[in-house]
Amino acid sequence: MATARRLYVSAGEPSGDAHAAALVRALKDVAPHVDTDAMGGPGLRAAGARIVEPSDRLGAMGLFEAATALPQHLAALYRVQRRLSSNAYDAAVLIDYPGFHLRVARAARTRDVPVLYYIAPQLWAWGAWRARALRETVRLVASVLPFEAPLLNGLGIPATFVGHPVVDASRPRRDEARDQLGIGEGRPVLALLPGSRPGEISRHWPIFRTAARTLAARHPGLVSVLAAAPGARYRLDDAPLLSASAPVALAAADAALCKSGTATLEAAVAGTPMVIAYALNPATFALARRLVQAPFIGLPNLIAGRRVTEELVQSDATPARLAAALEPLLDRSGPTARRQRDDLASVTTRLGPPGVATRVAALAAELAA
Helix, strand or coil: CCCCEEEEEEECCHHHHHHHHHHHHHHHHHCCCEEEEEEECHHHHHHCCEEEEECCCCCCCCHHHHHHCHHHHHHHHHHHHHHHHHCCCCEEEEECCHHHHHHHHHHHHHCCCCEEEECCCCCCCCCCCHHHHHHHHCCEEEECCCCHHHHHHHCCCCEEECCCHHHHCCCCCHHHHHHHHCCCCCCCEEEEECCCCHHHHHHHHHHHHHHHHHHHHHCCCCEEEEECCCCCCCCCCCCCEEEECHHHHHHHCCEEEEECCHHHHHHHHHCCCEEEEECCCHHHHHHHHHHCCCCCCCHHHHHHCCCCCEEEEHHHCCHHHHHHHHHHHHCCCCHHHHHHHHHHHHHHHCCCCCCHHHHHHHHHHHHHC
């Protein structure tokens, strides 16, 4: 019988909580002798992890927005550091959220707890100064983007590509999603994915909602479906729209308006043509323009190495421009939509095969052995 091992898993926001929950479920099959303590939320709790530090209220968007949550972050960091000092963990898995987790990684290193970092800081875009922290504190990075591992290895940071977790997400067929929403096949459908954090919603939702209204005026049969994050608040006014989970909204849709981030890969895997938009606090954006080195903000474009979807950022992300870019995508048989679906299929093949959580669980179990 394998010796019982103890693992610390840390997720600081809802997306990380979902990835961590899949990891913990996979661990039960890969390494049932591993007990898991966690910082996280309802996903990790439902997966069977023992929540020793709730992650509520930690999520923030942008450098200046994050500053408003600094006291909560510092208090949580202090508690996590104390826990790592007073408990004999055999390994730690830190998921995304680098501003917080690189400090946790340093604390783990000083206590000889090996760290697996799952979903790495985006050194290829900005934050290259974090390379030294990763190199000094992390035993292995489980990379989710195909171009990341070679870059990290070249910087002296051990990394392996495990695939992107979006390939494992369950999603309905188009007809199933439309039946669930009560939408007939002949009607055009627009999915709206403005984000889940309060800052994202406050900046993206007003322009997304107005763009959808503009298109509805031109296409009277159009149905807009909001991919609403659990617990998030959206000002709906008189906007005629439906609400659904992101997988259902994307499966039903002819086109999607997505904020930059993982949602764009969810749309790619669903085969839903999209327009990508992003807006930040003006001060954050001014700083980001100096720091960001990536040629695109959209992950499908970065993976393809060329522009396969339209990107509209900051002052360019107006309702009128978003509506104009989305309009040709609503025609499923049109050349613009067909060309983008072909490009997105190519991007999806580069995200790796299913079984991502199982591969990460195997790495975590090996590190804890």
